[in-house]
Amino acid sequence: MQTLKSNDESNSEAERRIQRLSLHLNPIPIPHLTWNHHHHPLQMENCSRGGKKLIVDANSLTDYMRGKYRDIQEKVFDYFNTNPQLQTPLEISKDNHRELCMNQLLGLVRGAGIRPLHYVVNDPAKYFAILEAVGSVDMSLGIKMGVQYSLWGGSVINLGTQKHKDKYYDGIDNLDFPGCFAMTELHHGSNVQGLQTVATFDPITDEFIIDTPNDGAIKWWIGNAAVHGKFATVFARLKLPNYDVKGISDMGVHAFIVPIRDMKTHQTLPGIEIHDCGHKVGLNGVDNGALRFRSVRIPRDNLLNRFGDVSRDGQYTSTLPSVNKRFGATLGELVGGRVGLAYSSVSVLKVSATIAIRYSLIRQQFGPPNQPEVTILDYQSHQHKLMPMLASTYAFHFATTNLVEKYAQMKKSHDEELVADVHALSAGLKAYVTSYTAKSLSICREACGGHGYAAVNRFGSLRNDHDIFQTFEGDNTVLLQQVAADLLKQYQRKFKGGTLAATWNYLRDSMNTYLSQPNPVTARWEGGDHLRDPKFQLDAFRYRTSRLLHSVAVRLQKHSKPLGQFGAWNRCLNHLLTLAESHIESVILEKFIEAVQSCPDPSAQAALKLVCDLYALDRIWNDIGTYRNVDYVAPNKAKAIHKLSEYLSFQVRNIAKELVDAFDLPDHVTRAPIAKQSGAYSQYTQYVGFE
Numbered sequence: 164m165q166t167l168k169s170n171d172e173s174n175s176e177a178e179r180r181i182q183r184l185s186l187h188l189n190p191i192p193i194p195h196l197t198w199n200h201h202h203h204p205l206q207m208e209n210c211s212r213g214g215k216k217l218i219v220d221a222n223s224l225t226d227y228m229r230g231k232y233r234d235i236q237e238k239v240f241d242y243f244n245t246n247p248q249l250q251t252p253l254e255i256s257k258d259n260h261r262e263l264c265m266n267q268l269l270g271l272v273r274g275a276g277i278r279p280l281h282y283v284v285n286d287p288a289k290y291f292a293i294l295e296a297v298g299s300v301d302m303s304l305g306i307k308m309g310v311q312y313s314l315w316g317g318s319v320i321n322l323g324t325q326k327h328k329d330k331y332y333d334g335i336d337n338l339d340f341p342g343c344f345a346m347t348e349l350h351h352g353s354n355v356q357g358l359q360t361v362a363t364f365d366p367i368t369d370e371f372i373i374d375t376p377n378d379g380a381i382k383w384w385i386g387n388a389a390v391h392g393k394f395a396t397v398f399a400r401l402k403l404p405n406y407d408v409k410g411i412s413d414m415g416v417h418a419f420i421v422p423i424r425d426m427k428t429h430q431t432l433p434g435i436e437i438h439d440c441g442h443k444v445g446l447n448g449v450d451n452g453a454l455r456f457r458s459v460r461i462p463r464d465n466l467l468n469r470f471g472d473v474s475r476d477g478q479y480t481s482t483l484p485s486v487n488k489r490f491g492a493t494l495g496e497l498v499g500g501r502v503g504l505a506y507s508s509v510s511v512l513k514v515s516a517t518i519a520i521r522y523s524l525i526r527q528q529f530g531p532p533n534q535p536e537v538t539i540l541d542y543q544s545h546q547h548k549l550m551p552m553l554a555s556t557y558a559f560h561f562a563t564t565n566l567v568e569k570y571a572q573m574k575k576s577h578d579e580e581l582v583a584d585v586h587a588l589s590a591g592l593k594a595y596v597t598s599y600t601a602k603s604l605s606i607c608r609e610a611c612g613g614h615g616y617a618a619v620n621r622f623g624s625l626r627n628d629h630d631i632f633q634t635f636e637g638d639n640t641v642l643l644q645q646v647a648a649d650l651l652k653q654y655q656r657k658f659k660g661g662t663l664a665a666t667w668n669y670l671r672d673s674m675n676t677y678l679s680q681p682n683p684v685t686a687r688w689e690g691g692d693h694l695r696d697p698k699f700q701l702d703a704f705r706y707r708t709s710r711l712l713h714s715v716a717v718r719l720q721k722h723s724k725p726l727g728q729f730g731a732w733n734r735c736l737n738h739l740l741t742l743a744e745s746h747i748e749s750v751i752l753e754k755f756i757e758a759v760q761s762c763p764d765p766s767a768q769a770a771l772k773l774v775c776d777l778y779a780l781d782r783i784w785n786d787i788g789t790y791r792n793v794d795y796v797a798p799n800k801a802k803a804i805h806k807l808s809e810y811l812s813f814q815v816r817n818i819a820k821e822l823v824d825a826f827d828l829p830d831h832v833t834r835a836p837i838a839k840q841s842g843a844y845s846q847y848t849q850y851v852g853f854e
């Protein structure tokens with residue numbers, strides 16, 4: 164068995180070995196940051212592992228990355244740090260976890276005095292910052308808070324009118340009115356228009372009668388329903404007596420406030436049956452339940468009537484002309500949940516990457532005979548696992564921060580284009596980021612070997628709790644199709660001479676470039692300056708998206724005659740999903756490049772540029788087959804891209820410590836003993852009981 168050695172024990176032999184390990188990587192000088200207005204020379208130092216290493220000041224990087232709302236995040240961290248009774252233990256039963264989670268939320272609101280609904284309404288970016296911090300205390304708590312404030316609170320605020328705000332705002336905010344968001348049914352999750360619960364208007368009593376017409380319509384998976392909820396926003400088909408035809412008209416899916424438990428006794432109200440959805444793969448601090456309604460009467464006022472209303476005499480009114488438009492507007496108001504998930508998923512990725520990288524910097528395994536062992540992050544394979552992931556974490560940080568800003572702007576301006584933009588962008592980023600994080604959590608666990616499997620080192624709970632982020636608030640495969648559909652709409656608009664929404668603007672130029680063949684001269688350019696030029700990188704991403712968009716549009720047209728629209732869509736589905744992902748990658752890169760360019764500190768800017776180049780080139784390399792197939796990249800260039808991305812991984816490894824430090828996650832947030840910033844091994848041995 165190899166003996167464990169501390170970090171300090173590296174000596175010149177080990178350094179020489181690492182140098183040998185990295186000899187195949189020709190150092191390529193870091194190109195001038197031509198867009199750096201400050202023109203400070205970049206500071207480099209000789210690296211013990213060979214080559215040059217950037218000198219990075221993690222603090223200035225943190226200052227740049229840190230959102231405006233760090234103070235409130237620290238308030239959350241401090242509150243839980245100083246209230247150990249509110250920290251979630253590693254082993255806890257489902258029922259205890261649910262109670263603890265409710266107490267954590269009560270503590271946050273009534274103990275720490277943080278009022279999330281206030282921020283949902285007035286400062287959404289601050290609300291998402293709180294959600295992020297709370298999620299890193301316990302992801303169940305983040306979701307519980309999301310159910311109460313984004314979903315239950317958000318539906319009342321965004322789908323209701325002033326009378327609803329007057330009646331419910333304070334109770335939701337101070338948790339007197341814990342509530343649920345009851346959309347999904349046993350038979351329908353993604354296809355919300357297929358919901359079957361009904362709300363029939365009774366003009367005699369001026370009430371709606373809520374019914375579950377069959378078992379397929381039982382509301383399922385409803386967070387906060389099994390134990391704590393007193394109210395639910397129930398999505399149901401609004402039915403009205405139609406006197407003209409002596410029948411009933413279906414006005415489509417609407418939202419209704421339904422009290423489900425008695426305010427005083429907490430007993431389930433008559434006509435309502437509630438069951439527990441049971442033990443889950445993760446998020447067991449959230450009490451998901453199933454609800455059945457049998458002729459449950461609620462006042463007419465409980466219809467959340469912003470987009471459609473029913474008068475005392477049973478007349479339906481709406482400013483929106485069709486069922487589809489009303490449905491679109493209703494769901495459009497709920498994108499906040501998606502924005503929050505994308506943003507929180509990045510924070511899960513930050514925690515996971517921090518644990519894996521900090522540990523990989525102290526862990527040593529193997530070495531040349533009779534020589535000190537090598538730090539595992541110096542293995543090329545390990546760099547390949549973790550460095551592009553670290554680069555992606557940075558990329559997602561800037562992309563989701565931008566999304567949050569856009570969302571906050573949209574809430575203020577209600578500008579129609581911005582609404583459409585945020586809708587598609589939130590769908591795309593939520594799908595892309597949560598899928599990436601889910602895969603990365605397994606990679607991080609594996610990168611930490613056996614110790615990654617100890618529950619105390621977090622990967623198990625992070626993976627289990629986060630996994631469902633891929634499904635709720637819109638299944639990722641379904642969301643990507645919305646992005647593809649939106650791109651096709653924009654594409655058609657372009658050919659009709661219309662304008663493009665801001666996020667898709669690039670398509671105007673790149674579609675034109677695409678329609679000509681790739682340039683055979685630039686296809687051969689392989690110099691480091693060229694490959695690290697943001698213009699080359701963005702062009703390559705956008706070219707791929709434009710090409711996929713054009714080709715799928717042609718294919719859809721071809722297949723729609725024999726197969727119909729639905730059949731044609733299904734025939735091209737994988738192509739459409741690749742298109743959506745490619746587009747989202749372009750947007751992420753664009754936001755990253757903008758963030759690098761606006762960074763005021765030269766050392767932080769140089770570090771970000773390195774990371775951004777790795778993000779871009781690694782993605783291009785991952786999809787090199789596509790680029791080669793159309794001769795966008797000649798064989799020599801493909802080889803240069805591969806070599807450069809390996810080299811960049813190596814360079815990023817050199818500043819990996821500073822890069823994870825810049826996430827600014829204190830040990831009491833990362834919590835894993837193997838990732839402690841000092842004495843990791845001793846904390847780990849103490850955890851299992853050694854003195």
Ligand SMILES: Cc1cc2nc3c(=O)[nH]c(=O)nc-3n(C[C@H](O)[C@H](O)[C@H](O)COP(=O)(O)OP(=O)(O)OC[C@H]3O[C@@H](n4cnc5c(N)ncnc54)[C@H](O)[C@@H]3O)c2cc1C
Pocket residue numbers: 310344345346347350351352353354383384385386443446451631634635636637638639640641
């Ligand atoms: C822990 C948890 C908490 C939840 N909390 C709530 C809550 O509080 N309130 C609430 O209303 N709901 C809640 N949900 C429900 C959740 O929103 C749904 O599960 C989600 O929307 C997906 O729907 P589904 O389960 O019906 O999946 P399905 O739509 O049945 O999807 C199953 C599979 O089919 C694929 N698929 C479906 N449609 C298509 C298509 N058109 N093209 C290609 N593939 C397709 C999907 O990609 C997926 O892989 C929760 C769920 C869970 C597990």
